[in-house]
Every structure is written in structure tokens, then in C-alpha cells.
Amino acid sequence: MGEPKKKMPAPKVENTPADPSxxxxxxxxxxxxxxxxxxxxxxxxxxxxxxxxSLMDLIYLRDRxxxxxxxxxxxxxxxxxxxxxxxxxRSPAFRIGTFLMPVDDDKAHVCLGGTDYVCRVDPKIPLNSxxxxxxxxxxxxxxxxxxxxxxxxxxxxxxxxxxSDGRLRIGQEAGLTSLVLLRxxxxxxxxxxxxxxxxxxxxxxxxxxxxxxxxxxxxSLETVTELPWSSIGGQAEAVQSIRDTIxxxxxxxxxxxxxxxTVPKGFLLHGPPGCGKTLLxxxxxxxxxxxxxxxxxxxxxxxxxxxxxxxxxxxxVGESERQVxxxxxxxxxxxxxxxxxxxxxxxxxxxxxxxxxxxxNSILSTLVPMFCTEMDGLEPLQNVVxxxxxxxxxxxxxxxxxxGRIDRKIRVKRPDQTGAQAIYEIYLKESLPLAEPRAQLxxxxxxxxxxxxxxxxxxxxxxxSGKKDFLYRGDMASGAIIAAIVERAKGYAIKRAIETxxxxxxxxxxxxxxxxxxxxxxxxxxxxxVTEDWLKLTxxxxxxxIKLSPVRPVKKDTHTSGVI
Numbered sequence: 001m002g003e004p005k006k007k008m009p010a011p012k013v014e015n016t017p018a019d020p021s022x023x024x025x026x027x028x029x030x031x032x033x034x035x036x037x038x039x040x041x042x043x044x045x046x047x048x049x050x051x052x053x054s055l056m057d058l059i060y061l062r063d064r065x066x067x068x069x070x071x072x073x074x075x076x077x078x079x080x081x082x083x084x085x086x087x088x089x090r091s092p093a094f095r096i097g098t099f100l101m102p103v104d105d106d107k108a109h110v111c112l113g114g115t116d117y118v119c120r121v122d123p124k125i126p127l128n129s130x131x132x133x134x135x136x137x138x139x140x141x142x143x144x145x146x147x148x149x150x151x152x153x154x155x156x157x158x159x160x161x162x163x164s165d166g167r168l169r170i171g172q173e174a175g176l177t178s179l180v181l182l183r184x185x186x187x188x189x190x191x192x193x194x195x196x197x198x199x200x201x202x203x204x205x206x207x208x209x210x211x212x213x214x215x216x217x218x219x220s221l222e223t224v225t226e227l228p229w230s231s232i233g234g235q236a237e238a239v240q241s242i243r244d245t246i247x248x249x250x251x252x253x254x255x256x257x258x259x260x261x262t263v264p265k266g267f268l269l270h271g272p273p274g275c276g277k278t279l280l281x282x283x284x285x286x287x288x289x290x291x292x293x294x295x296x297x298x299x300x301x302x303x304x305x306x307x308x309x310x311x312x313x314x315x316x317v318g319e320s321e322r323q324v325x326x327x328x329x330x331x332x333x334x335x336x337x338x339x340x341x342x343x344x345x346x347x348x349x350x351x352x353x354x355x356x357x358x359x360x361n362s363i364l365s366t367l368v369p370m371f372c373t374e375m376d377g378l379e380p381l382q383n384v385v386x387x388x389x390x391x392x393x394x395x396x397x398x399x400x401x402x403x404g405r406i407d408r409k410i411r412v413k414r415p416d417q418t419g420a421q422a423i424y425e426i427y428l429k430e431s432l433p434l435a436e437p438r439a440q441l442x443x444x445x446x447x448x449x450x451x452x453x454x455x456x457x458x459x460x461x462x463x464x465s466g467k468k469d470f471l472y473r474g475d476m477a478s479g480a481i482i483a484a485i486v487e488r489a490k491g492y493a494i495k496r497a498i499e500t501x502x503x504x505x506x507x508x509x510x511x512x513x514x515x516x517x518x519x520x521x522x523x524x525x526x527x528x529x530v531t532e533d534w535l536k537l538t539x540x541x542x543x544x545x546i547k548l549s550p551v552r553p554v555k556k557d558t559h560t561s562g563v564i
Contacts, residue, residue, distance in 0.1 A: 027043075036069060037065050037068075037069065038062065038065045038066055038069055041058060041061055041062045041065055042062070044058065045058045045059075045062070091140075092139075092140035093140075094137050094138065094139055094140075094145075095112050095113075095137070095138045095139075095142070096112075096135050096136070096137060096138070096148065097110040097111055097112035097113075097117070097119075097135070097136055097138055097203075098110065098111045098112075098133065098134075098135060098136075098151075098201045098202075098203045098205055098206060099130045099131070099132060099133070099134050099135070099136045099144075099147075100116075100132060100133075100182070100205065100206070101132060102127050102128075102130070103118050105127065106120060106121050106123070106127070107119065107120060107121065108121050108127065108130065108136070108144055110136060110138065110142075110144065111203045111205050112138065112142070112203075113203070114203055114204075117142055119138055119142050119143055119144050120141075120142075120143040120144065121143070121144045122143060122144060122145045122146075125144060125145070125146070125147060129147060130144075130147050131184070131185035131186075132182065132183075132184055132185045132206065133150060133182075133183075133184025133185055133186065133201060133206040133207075133208055134147065134148065134149060134150050134184075134185070135147075135148035135149065135150065135151055135201075136148060150184070150186065150208055151201050151202060151208065153202070154199045154200045154201050154202055154204075154208060155199070155200050155204060156197050156198070156199050156200075156211055157170040157171075157179075157197065157198060157200060158170065158171065158195065158196070158197050158198075159192060159193070159194050159195065159196050159197075159198060160178065160194060161194055162192060162193065162194065163180070166183055166188075167180050167181060167182060167183070168180070168181045168182075168183065168192065168198070168207055169181075170198075179204065181200065181204075181205065181206060181207050182205065182206050182207070183206070183207055184201075184206045184207060184208045186208060186209065187207055187208070187209075187210065190210060192210065193333065194329075194333065195329050195330065195333050196210055196211075197210075197211040198210055198211060199211055224282055224285045224286045224289075224302050224304045225282055225286065226286060227279065227282055227283035227286050227287070228283070228286070228287065228290075229243075229283060229287055231283070231426060232276060232279060232280065232283055233415070233419055233420075233422030233423035233425070233426050233479070234276075234415025234416070234418075234419025234420060234422055234423050234479065235275070235276055235280065235412060235413075235415070235419070236419070237413070238269070238276075238280060238410050238411070238412050238413070239280070239283075241408065241410045242267070242280060242284055242410060243287075245264055245267050245407075245408045245410075246267075246284055246288055246385060247287070247288055247291050249263040249264070250288060250291070250292060251291060251292070251295050262407075264407035264408050265375060265386055265404070265405060265406070265407060266343075266375070266385065266386030266387060266388065266405065266406050266407065266408075267386075267387060267388075267406060267407065267408035267409070267410055268348075268387075268388045268389075268390065268393060268396075268401065268406050268408070268409045268410065269281065269387065269388070269389045269390075269410055269412050270389070270390050270391070270392075270393035270409065270410075270411060270412065271391070271411050271412035271413055271414075272391065272412075272413075272414055272478060273391050273478070273480070274478035274479060274480025274481060275412045275413065275414055275415070275478045275479055275480075276412060276479045277346075277389040277390075277412050278344075278346055278389060279479070280412065281306075281342070281344040281346075281387045281389060282304065282306075282344075284342070284385070284387065285302045285304045285340065285342045285385075286302070288302070288340060288385075289301070289302045289340055292340075300338060300339060300340050300383070301338075301339045301340070302339060302340045302341075302342065303330075303331070303334040303339045303340065303341045303342065304342045304344065305327060305330060305331060305341070305342060305343050305344065306344050306346070307327060307343070307344065307345050307346070308345075308346045308347055309345060309346060309347040309348055309349070309350035309351040309352075310347060310350050310351075312324060312351050312367075313350070313351060320351070320366075320367055321366055321367060321370045324351075324367060324370050324371055324374065325370065325374060327343055327374075328343070328374040331343050331384050332384070335383040335384045338383070339383065340383055340385070341383055341384045341385070342384075342385045342387065343384070343385070343386045343387065344387045344389070345386075345387070345388050345389070346389045347389070347390065347391075348388040348389060348390045348396060348400075349390045349391075349392050349393070349395040349396050351367050351371075352367065352368055352371060352388070352396050352397055352400045353368075353395050353396065353397060354395060354396070354397045354398070355368055355397055368397045368399060368400065371400060372399055372400065372405065375400075375405045375406075376404075376405070386406070388400075388406060393409065414475070414476070414477055414478055415477060415478070415479065415482075417446055417447075417449075417450040417474065420446050420449060420450065420474070420477055420482060421442050421443055421446040423479050423482045423483075424441075424442035424445060424446055424482055424486070425438055425439060425442045427482065427483055427486040428441055428442055428486060428506075432490075432506055433493075433503075433504070433505045433506060434505060434506050435505035435506060435507040435508070436507075436508065441506075441508060441511070444508050444511075445485075445508065445511040445512065445515065448512055448515065449473055449474055449477060449515060450472070450473070450474030450477070451472075451474075452472055452474075456472045456473045456474070457470045457471075457472060457551040458470070458471050458472055458473050458475070458476055458519065458550070458551060459471040459476075459548060459549070459550060459551060460547075460548075460549050460550070460551050461545055461547070461548055462545070462546055462547035462548075462549075463544050463545060463546065464544040464545075464546050465544070470551065473515075473519055476519075481518060481522075484518055485511060485514045485515045485518050486511070486514070488514035488517060488518060489506060489510040489511045489513070489514040490506060490510075491514075492510045492513060492514060493505065493506045493507070493510050
């Protein structure tokens, strides 16, 4: 065997720079690095002769490289978008605050979540472009980066007082502490007054918008109906009492001051239903304005706040009391503005009833003291008149009716025969197609209405002594019943005109038939155990009455001619 061949040592490679390639001879290293793969292929193809055999291979390679680069570009764009989305999701949330005032050239006083901050302001945002009360966007470093508009949402509060420097004092319900607010840039020149409702920003630092007076305006009558005293019939005594109570203190203030006579704060209209208590209240407002205008030459607009007692009752604790307080606030505001303010509470016994212990009387136990407090807070009249109306004055709490609060109690009685004829003449207007002169027609139907004849017997009353008596239709008359009789008679005349297709007039027979039908339909009576309460709604004294029963019409049997 021969000797193995000796392994030759590997040639020594020196660290010398590579020989420059042909591309390196054409372009610098920096230029080559800046070219894409597709551009390099184009450069290489440009170096080959026009009909070189490798040109087709380079074209194929170029298409593949172009497809790969396009795919890479699309993938790169998708990754960049995904990175951008991820970055947005991972970045902290921006905060929205309320701009209060500038501090320095690049700092602002901002309220964020109820906490005050002095924040840097982005130099791109002119500080003078930010207005007090508007929203601003703050980044994670609590720097203001964008100005937003004014908020359109927020709590609504009522102004209690205007401070001398323009700030607003608002009251909180349920005994919470009152707050003092700033005006936003939108309300700097706005004329505000106590009682107005304003909307706050979410941080409750700035008043942004005037809402108005809320629902309380809905209870006021824009214009009081023209009701001269002559349009109210059958209530001459009540009208004179009202004029003495209300008009004299306004028209003769000097005499009242000279005699140091206390001006009544309010009065109570009480009596049977349908006799014109509400009508008298409205007429008081209209006639007082006319009297003052005629005597002094100054026209004081009236503000008639008509409230039905049950409207105030509310299931929420403190809400009924708030509404009572709000009624008096409105009257005081309008009185200060020079208006004649009338607070008319109908069905007053429903909210001012006698206080009793128990679950269902808890509202009355707080409403009555609230009303008394507000009545004591009113200075004598001062262009404010408080009127209560009730069918059952005996149910109203004595604390309300004591002298010094409701000083005058005026009874509105059922009309007598003379008064009923005047009411008939009011509703039988000259403009109606009447078959007879108005006065003659009214006198005829009134005499039939008040006649003490068996056909007009309405109620039989039995006294404790055994004596019996009757109430006739005239004893139960009211302005509402007379108005209903006339309206029903008009319906009969219209129906007759439709059936006969001839010119028709309102006749005496129409009125008499309407009166009979009206009393037949109202032949409804309570059970015996509430007879006394029912009689209190009439002008009849219920003392010693043990039985009350309707008088039924007598019918004759045509076969036996006997009385059934």
C-alpha cells in the first residue's frame, strides 16, 4: 500500500475587499442600497445586449419580483393600519371638562369630573377662542388639546337670588345646601330674575341656558275673560262684599293708611256648587284692573293664577309643598313687576283640609303649615290677592281661615227669584232668535221655575219632631242649572228646525221642557247616612233632619183611575 497522500493546507484567504461588480462600477454603494429588487432587475436587463438569450429569463424574473413586491406593499399597509388601531385602543381616554377662565397665556382653569385643574393649553389653540362654560378636550396629561361646543344636556335648577357681581344663587330641594354659580358666556348679557329655571353644565359650575318658568306658567291665564259685574246675576250681595274687600284698598290707599286699617290678605268664597264662585274670582281680576285704570289712568296688567286644589297633590315627598311655595313666588314676582297678581285656589278643601293624624293625611299635615307660612310672608296685599273657593268651607283647617290670613268669608248663595230672572236674561241674549222679548221670556220661565206647586216639589224632608217639609226646584236652583236649561232649550229649537226645515225660534215651551228634563236627570241623592253632608252643599240648614227623600211624580192608572 502506498503512503497516504498528505493533505494540502487550505489556501490562506486574506481579508481584502471584494472586487467591484459590474453594477458597482455603474452606481455607488448608497445608490444600490436605495434601489428595490425590481429596479435592480431593470438595471441588469438594461446592461444586456438587445437580443441576449437571458432577456426572457429576466422578464419572467421581473414579473415574479413585481408580484412579490406588490404583495409586500399590501401586507405592509395592512400591518400599519393594524398597528394604528392597536395603538388607538391602547391609548388612554380623553377627558371632557368645562372651561372656567384663563389663568396665564398658556394655562386654563378647567373643571373635570367635579375637580378643578389648572391645565396647559395646546399652542395651536388660541386661548381667547375658549369661552366660559364651553366644553374642552383634555388628553392623558390633562392638557387642553381641543375646544368643543357648549353642552346641550345638564340638570335644571331654579334661580333663588341674583348676586351683585352677576353670579347666581340657586336653592336645592330636600334641604340640601344652596349653590352659587357662574354665568356662561351665553348668559353674560341675559336679563335673569329669581324664579327662572336655568340649565347647568354636567359639573354644575356654570349656568348655560335659560329654560323659562317651567310648568308653572301653564296654570296662569294669559288674558282674563272680560267679565263686568253686570254679567253676574243673582249675586249682588257677594259682589258688593268683594268690591268692598278688594277694590277699596287699591283705590283709596291714603284713607286706609290714615286710619291705619289693615288690608285683608285674602278672602274665601264658599257656598253651593254651580253658583258662580269661580266666575266671581275671574270677575274680580278683570274689574279691579278696569277700576284702577279709570281712577288712576295707569293700566296694571293682571296675572290670574288659577289652581285646582287636587292638581297640587303629588305622590313624591316634598313636591306638593314645593308647588305651594312656587305659587306664592310667582305672585310676588309679578307683583314686583307692577302686575295685579291673583292666586285663585278652587276646591281649596282638598289641599287645605283639617289636619288629622294618619297615613293618608300626612300630606295635609305639611301642606297647611306651608300655606300658612307663605300667607304670613305676604305683606298686606302689595298687588297680591289670595282667593279661596270651596263648597265645603267647614272642612278647611281653622288655621287657614283665622283673621290675618283669610280675613273675609263671603257666602255665595243660591239665587232668589229676582236673581234667577237676571241670570236667565244674561243667557237669553238679544242676539238669539227668541220667540218673545227677552225680559218677558225670562220672567215666564223664572215664575215656572220658582212656583210652589206639586210639580215643582223636589225633596221631602222629615224633621226629628215629625214635621215634614218640601224643597222646591227654586230652592235648588243655581247659575249652572239655569245655564244648562237654556243650552238644552237651544238644542230643542235646533232639532225642531232640522226636522221642519223652517225658521225656528226659541220658545217658552222649549225652556219649560228643558227645565223639567234637567231636574229629572239630576234626581240623584246620596244614601241616608250622608244626608247631613249632602245638605251642607245646599242653603238649607241640616239641623234636626232625620230623613231626606226625593219626591217621585204621581202616576195615574188609566184602567182604575186610582193613584199608584
